[in-house]
Amino acid sequence: MAVRPAAGERTVSLPDLQANCARCFGLCCVALPFAASQDFAADKEAGTPCANLQSDFRCGIHAHLRDKGFRGCTVFDCFGAGQQVSQVTFGGRDWRQHPGTARRMFAVFPVMRQLHELLAYVTEALDRSEARPVHAGLRTAQADLERLTLSPAEVLVELDTEAVRQEVNGLLVQAGELVRNAVPGKKKNHRGADLFGARLTEAKLRGACLRGACLIAADLSGADLRSADLIGADLRDADLSGADLTGAVFLTQAQLNAARGDARTRLPASLTRPAHWQA
Incomplete structure (x- = not known):
């Protein structure tokens, strides 16, 4: 090091x-810190306790963060x-x-x-x-x-x-x-790509490189993302309904929490289906 x-x-x-x-x-x-936006209902400076922080260091609205305008906390x-x-x-x-x-x-x-x-x-x-x-x-x-x-x-x-x-x-x-490379065939390279709002319905992205890609609000419904490298990819409001993320590399729970999906979305065994996703 x-x-x-x-x-x-x-x-x-x-x-x-x-x-x-x-x-x-x-x-x-x-x-x-956080700033009032669609992710946070109020401004807060670094080093200042959130108004929702209780004396026992727990969040007073943890079960209702999204409803109360604190979606940013959930991701x-x-x-x-x-x-x-x-x-x-x-x-x-x-x-x-x-x-x-x-x-x-x-x-x-x-x-x-x-x-x-x-x-x-x-x-x-x-x-x-x-x-x-x-x-x-x-x-x-x-x-x-x-x-x-x-x-x-x-x-x-x-x-x-x-x-x-x-x-x-x-x-x-x-x-x-x-x-x-263990995935057969030619793989797509979208490293760092700007795919904001892209229509990628049922896209063949198995083994693709999506490192650092901007996929905000992208339509990835039904996409094949098996073994894709998703480290640092921005999946905020991306539609993962019916997508297959089995074996995806470096996918985090926070990325899933920021996205949208449903009961058909296939996830790596180590990750949990977010509660706000559609049934």
């Missing part, structure tokens, strides 16, 4: 990379960074009882989120047999990332996350290509 990892070891499991709000001090509700995923910062980096000392920790805690949270997001992608790539040629490199990256997550707050706030991301991304690109 570009930055020397902190001393110590950590063995990350899938639950570590999933948000556990019960073990977090409501960091996403405080540390991050955010910290990848387990919240509980790591709350319980490990700051040893269970919350920012209310220990206000002196607040500024550093809020600064560390977005850094930890990036590390955990990378860990989630690396862990997925290690589970893909097609990516075996780069597994050794991925295991090294995984160990280095795990050690970085154990760094003290003063180290984390100074971490060059872009350098870390660039180094790991090289391995993720290779892993994605290996998975896609």
Whole structure:
């Protein structure tokens, strides 16, 4: 890695990379800013608690976020960074009882989120047999990332996350290509493409590269997206009704939560059908 990892070891499991709000001090509700829009019903500055945050650090309208105008909250995923910062980096000392920790805690949270997001992608790539040629490199990256997550707050706030991301991304690109190359036939390359509102009904996108593509409000109903690389693709309001996403690479729950789908949409086993999708 570009930055020397902190001393110590950590063995990350899938639950570590999933948000556990019960073990977090409501960091996403405080540390991050949002602006009044179709995704948020009000403005909030970074470091200011959301008006809906309760004394126990839980959201008072969690079950009704979309109805109350806070759709943006439902598509955010910290990848387990919240509980790591709350319980490990700051040893269970919350920012209310220990206000002196607040500024550093809020600064560390977005850094930890990036590390955990990378860990989630690396862990997925290690589970893909097609990516075996780069597994050794991925295991090294995984160990280095795990050690970085154990760094003290003063180290984390100074971490060059872009350098870390660039180094790991090289391995993720290779892993994605290996998975896609295992699909027979010619594959489409829409990396970084602007497909805003595109009509892609029943499109043959099996094994396609859609890394970083803008698919906002795209019609992907009935599309074949098996083994497609979707890392960083913007799926806000994309119609995935009846689409097949089996084996899609680097698809996240947050991406699905931002999209629209129905009971016919086929998903990877590790992901959950969003509650707001059509029956």
